[in-house]
Amino acid sequence: MNENKQSNLVILAYRKFSSMVEFIETYFITIMTLVFGVFILYNILLRALNIRGLFWIEEYSRYMLVITTLIGCSIAVKSKGHMVMDTLVTALPVRFGHLLRALGYLLCGIMYLYLGVYAWQWTGKLILMKKTVESGSLPLWPIWVFVTYALLTMGIRYVIETGSSLVSAVRGEAIISEQEAEIAKAIAEEEERQRLLKESTGGEVK
Numbered sequence: 376m377n378e379n380k381q382s383n384l385v386i387l388a389y390r391k392f393s394s395m396v397e398f399i400e401t402y403f404i405t406i407m408t409l410v411f412g413v414f415i416l417y418n419i420l421l422r423a424l425n426i427r428g429l430f431w432i433e434e435y436s437r438y439m440l441v442i443t444t445l446i447g448c449s450i451a452v453k454s455k456g457h458m459v460m461d462t463l464v465t466a467l468p469v470r471f472g473h474l475l476r477a478l479g480y481l482l483c484g485i486m487y488l489y490l491g492v493y494a495w496q497w498t499g500k501l502i503l504m505k506k507t508v509e510s511g512s513l514p515l516w517p518i519w520v521f522v523t524y525a526l527l528t529m530g531i532r533y534v535i536e537t538g539s540s541l542v543s544a545v546r547g548e549a550i551i552s553e554q555e556a557e558i559a560k561a562i563a564e565e566e567e568r569q570r571l572l573k574e575s576t577g578g579e580v581k
Contacts, residue, residue, distance in 0.1 A: 393453070396528075400450055404443045411439050431510040438508075438518045445525035452483075452532040473544035477537045484533030491527035498523055 415436055418428035451457050464472045501516040508515050 397450055397453060400446050404446055404450075407439050407443055411436050431508075434508060434510045442518070442521040442525065445522060445529070449525050449529040449532060452529055452536065469547050470544045473540045473548070477540035477544065480533045480537040480540060484530050484537060486530070487526050487533060488530030491523055491530055494519060494523040494526050 411432075414429065414432050418432050421428040448457070461476070464476050466472075467475060498516050498519040501514070501519060506515045507513060508518075
């Protein structure tokens with residue numbers, strides 16, 4: 376009984392930590408996109424007025440696009456937001472389907488972890504070379520820190536999904552498509568919202 380309770384506490388702590396990380400990542404992507412969107416519009420306005428714009432905006436905008444895209448892809452692994460072809464997975468017997476899905480997740484996890492380690496090593500080389508961005512004297516390696524983070528977290532999340540699929544295979548849980556999973560998740564979130572609203576108002580919610 377105590378072991379089950381401890382396991383539940385660990386799972387709950389992990390979910391809270393994971394949600395907090397995803398919250399920070401989402402706001403980082405949103406804020407950076409808005410900030411650089413404003414800078415780009417500002418540059419376009421200056422050029423329309425035949426005024427020289429900020430020369431470093433284009434380069435940093437490219438970096439930010441890469442960083443936000445990679446972090447967004449990492450978040451999508453956790454939320455199952457990537458488009459997939461799961462016809463074969465759903466057509467196979469339950470346990471074989473979960474095992475096939477786990478194999479796909481594992482291969483992706485290994486690939487992104489490898490790329491993350493490579494990116495980390497490359498970041499160290501950039502520091503030693505004192506490489507700077509093309510448009511100024513600022514160091515280039517901080518950009519690669521974000522790239523490394525995105526690749527490593529993507530790999531870790533794929534490994535976690537691998538474990539989840541293996542557990543589902545052992546339990547023999549029914550296989551549903553990623554789209555159906557998203558719908559079920561949205562319904563569950565809405566039911567939870569309605570429940571919390573009902574508790575806060577102390578009555579029925581229509």
